[in-house]
Amino acid sequence: MPVLTDGQEAWTLCCREIRGHYPSGVYTVQYDGTGELKFDYDVREIVSSEKGLVKLRVEAGDGGIHVVLLKTDPADPVRNIRIWMPGYGPGEEHDGEMFYPTFLERLKPFGLIRYMDWGRTNNSDIKTWADRPLMTDASWNRGGVPIEMMVELANRTNTDPWFCVPHLADDDYIKRMAELIKASLKPGLTPYFELSNEVWNWQFQQAQYAKKQGEAANIGSPDWLRWYSRRSVQMLDICKNVFGDRPIVRILASQAGWSWTAEQILSFEGAASHADALAIAPYFNTNPNMSPNEKGNAFVEPITKPVIDALLASGVVPFNAESEALLRKGKVSAALKLHGLEWDKARPAMQKLREIADKHTQAVLENVSKEIDTGNYKWMTEHKSIADKYKLKLFTYEAGQHLVGVGEHANNEVLEALLTATNRRPEMYDLYKRYLANWDRAGGDLLCAFSYAGQFSKWGSWGSLEWMDQPLEAAPKYRALAEWAQSPKPVR
Numbered sequence: 001m002p003v004l005t006d007g008q009e010a011w012t013l014c015c016r017e018i019r020g021h022y023p024s025g026v027y028t029v030q031y032d033g034t035g036e037l038k039f040d041y042d043v044r045e046i047v048s049s050e051k052g053l054v055k056l057r058v059e060a061g062d063g064g065i066h067v068v069l070l071k072t073d074p075a076d077p078v079r080n081i082r083i084w085m086p087g088y089g090p091g092e093e094h095d096g097e098m099f100y101p102t103f104l105e106r107l108k109p110f111g112l113i114r115y116m117d118w119g120r121t122n123n124s125d126i127k128t129w130a131d132r133p134l135m136t137d138a139s140w141n142r143g144g145v146p147i148e149m150m151v152e153l154a155n156r157t158n159t160d161p162w163f164c165v166p167h168l169a170d171d172d173y174i175k176r177m178a179e180l181i182k183a184s185l186k187p188g189l190t191p192y193f194e195l196s197n198e199v200w201n202w203q204f205q206q207a208q209y210a211k212k213q214g215e216a217a218n219i220g221s222p223d224w225l226r227w228y229s230r231r232s233v234q235m236l237d238i239c240k241n242v243f244g245d246r247p248i249v250r251i252l253a254s255q256a257g258w259s260w261t262a263e264q265i266l267s268f269e270g271a272a273s274h275a276d277a278l279a280i281a282p283y284f285n286t287n288p289n290m291s292p293n294e295k296g297n298a299f300v301e302p303i304t305k306p307v308i309d310a311l312l313a314s315g316v317v318p319f320n321a322e323s324e325a326l327l328r329k330g331k332v333s334a335a336l337k338l339h340g341l342e343w344d345k346a347r348p349a350m351q352k353l354r355e356i357a358d359k360h361t362q363a364v365l366e367n368v369s370k371e372i373d374t375g376n377y378k379w380m381t382e383h384k385s386i387a388d389k390y391k392l393k394l395f396t397y398e399a400g401q402h403l404v405g406v407g408e409h410a411n412n413e414v415l416e417a418l419l420t421a422t423n424r425r426p427e428m429y430d431l432y433k434r435y436l437a438n439w440d441r442a443g444g445d446l447l448c449a450f451s452y453a454g455q456f457s458k459w460g461s462w463g464s465l466e467w468m469d470q471p472l473e474a475a476p477k478y479r480a481l482a483e484w485a486q487s488p489k490p491v492r
Contacts, residue, residue, distance in 0.1 A: 002077040009068050012084060016064030018455070021467040027065070028089030029054040032080040035072035038229070041065060071481040098152060100486050102468050107157050107452070112192070113150075114162035114397060114448050120144030120198045123205040124166040129176045145179060151184045160190045162251075162397075162448065165235055167196035167206040174235050178242035193239045194251040194279065194397065222264055229268040236274050249276050252398050256280040259382045272390035277445070279395040280383050283402030284376045285476035286367045286436055290415065292407040298407070303363045304330060304414045308358050311414075316352045317341065330412030357417035364403070364422045365431070372435050380442035394443065398450035400432070400477065404460040416458045423461035423477070432480035440490055449481050 004010065015022040031037065031052055039046070039056050041063035047055035056066060065083065070154055072078045088094045094101075107113070116122075120143060126132060133143035140146070145162070154161040163181070165174060181191050196206045207224055210231075214223025219230070229252070236250040252275045254262035262280070266272040288295035308327055312319055317339055319327060326335040332353060335345045380394075386393040403419040405412055422428070439447055454463030464478040 002072065003074050004069070004072055011066060011068040013041075014065040015060070016066065017062055018064075018165060018467070020060040021469055023086055024060045025086030026060055027056045027058050028087060028092070029056060029067075030080075030082045030084070030090070031078055033073065033078040034076040035078035036070040037072055037078070037081075039065065039132075040068070040070040060413060069162040069226060074348075094141070098149075099156065100468070104157060106465065106468070106478070107159070109485045110158040110159060110340060111160060111485065112446065112448060113154065113452075114164070114176065114192075115145070115150045116164045116197050116397075117451065118145040118150060119164055119166075121164040123194070124168065126166040127173070128170055129173045129465045132173070132177075142199050147180055148184065151181060154189055155184075155186045158189070160192060160249075161185065162192035162194065164194050164197050167199065167209055167231075171236075171238060174238045175242060178239045182243055182246065190247050190249060191239075191243075192249040192251055193236060194253055195228065195232040195235050197397070198253070198255075198281075198416070200225060200255045225264045226268045229265045232265075233269070233271050233274045250274060251277050251279050251395065251397070252392075253258060253279040254383070256282040256379045256383065257479040259379075262383060262386050264394075266390050272392060277393040277395045278383060278387045278390070279397040279448075280379070281396060281398035281450070282379045282383075282439075283398070283400060284368060284372050284431075285402040286364060287371045287375055289402075290405045290409045290478075292409055296406070296409065299302050299367075300409055300412065300415055303360070303418060304412065307353070307360050307414050307418060308359070310356045311349075311353055314352055314356070316349050317473070327414075330409075330414045331414040353414070354421065357414070357421040358424070361418065361422045361425050364418060365425065365427050367430060368401070368403070368422075369434075372431060372438065376435070377438045377442065378442060380439060384443045388443075393445040395446045396439070396444065396448055399439075399447050400411050400435075400449045400464070400481075401428070401461070406457065410458050413458075420456040420461050423456060424466075424474070426476055429476035429480045431486070432477055436480065436484040447484075 026047055029037070029039070029371055034051070041060045042065055043056050044059050044060050045057040049055070049059050056065070066221045067081065067083070069078055084090075085100070088097060115129050124144070126143060131143070133140050133146045135146050135148055137143075150161055150163070150272070163177070165177065169177075176418050185191060198204060199206050199210050201207055210227045211224035214227035217227065219226045232252055234349065239248055240250065250378060252265055252271060262278060266278065277371070287298060290296050290300055311327070312324065317336060319335065323335040323338045326338070332350070333346065336342070336349055341349060384394050401423065403422055405415045405419070409415055436447065451464065453468050454467040456463070456466055464481055
């Protein structure tokens with residue numbers, strides 16, 4: 001920022017709202033230019049400061065590191081601000097290291113990484129090679145992580161990379177992307193290529209774009225699936241031509257819950273002959289799932305009622321008729337607010353809710369256990385038959401649990417507490433082991449789980465690790481996946 005007017009500040013946050021799951025210690029800040037910076041929140045002390053170089057003592061908490069630009073010289077503006085973790089600054093022990101050791105260590109059991117989220121694939125607006133994120137960008141938040149960094153991680157971890165090509169990408173982008181990967185991916189690693197992500201899924205812009213393109217091309221029904229099929233083949237053929245004799249894996253992806261979708265994609269214009277694998281996402285859930293309809297409500301209400309009753313009986317809050325009515329609808333925060341309990345004042349009640357939910361997960365676990373061996377297994381076998389018909393391997397592009405409220409149930413805080421508690425239960429280890437065994441039994445090949453690490457929330461408990469530094473004994477999903485990944489697989 002070259003200019004700040006009087007009283008104006010510019011600021012950013014690092015390591016914010018991750019409950020202290022980042023290292024404490026002395027951080028190094030470097031910057032170019034002339035100006036004044038301020039640091040606070042989890043910053044406890046300025047250890048040293050000179051132009052272009054500041055040392056901060058940080059005690060990791062939920063606040064993060066708050067960086068504030070107070071002054072900047074228009075002739076020599078402050079720019080290129082870099083913040084290094086303890087031990088990673090210039091001249092320190094790990095100087096030049098791109099990746100945190102725990103991040104690398106916990107990837108060791110796995111042989112492939114899919115870069116869908118790193119690439120900000122869903123709703124991507126990348127069209128041309130000039131649009132792509134660069135290693136020199138100040139932030140990778142909008143356009144995603146650069147391809148160069150994906151390849152660097154693949155090379156460091158000796159894992160095959162799975163690339164999701166933006167749905168708007170033109171042919172020149174695809175060709176240059178493939179050339180970059182071919183030139184930089186180390187020998188012995190095999191790249192996987194897929195067009196976008198879940199182009200069948202109407203919640204994403206790529207599905208809506210596919211429909212418009214299919215209509216414009218008068219491609220016939222189902223227009224969005226046919227366009228996806230045709231454009232995938234075009235993309236895969238470009239990648240194949242770039243790589244020549246060097247192997248790649250070409251993927252066509254479909255919807256696990258509706259096998260008709262796979263037939264439409266694979267059969268159109270001989271698309272299957274241009275691919276190596278059919279990929280699905282056979283998540284396991286409850287049956288019925290937690291949608292705001294008659295069946296979903298009939299499942300949600302009985303499993304949340306005991307939690308609500310126990311919270312009322314705990315006496316942690318003197319609920320009245322009005323606040324109890326809100327609580328019965330899962331609106332816990334709104335109920336607490338009626339009693340003047342917000343933010344920090346609400347924490348004891350929310351903690352009590354979590355403790356109670358942890359004791360009432362059995363109904364969810366039992367329902368999921370049945371679904372793994374019935375409807376979920378059926379998805380696997382149905383798609384294995386389709387893959388065999390077209391002489392393709394069967395992969396998952398995503399896999400694992402899918403315990404999340406849908407629609408209005410996403411805002412049910414009692415349900416959220418119950419589902420996040422279920423994901424932390426030790427029983428989840430055995431459920432994952434059975435699920436993975438079923439995948440082997442169904443004849444599936446590569447299984448890519450979603451996801452590596454991520455906080456649990458009302459939007460889902462996707463992370464196999466909740467925190468990168470989580471003790472593994474408290475990470476049942478990760479342990480099951482890591483053990484399965486290292487175990488001998490059936491010969492196909």
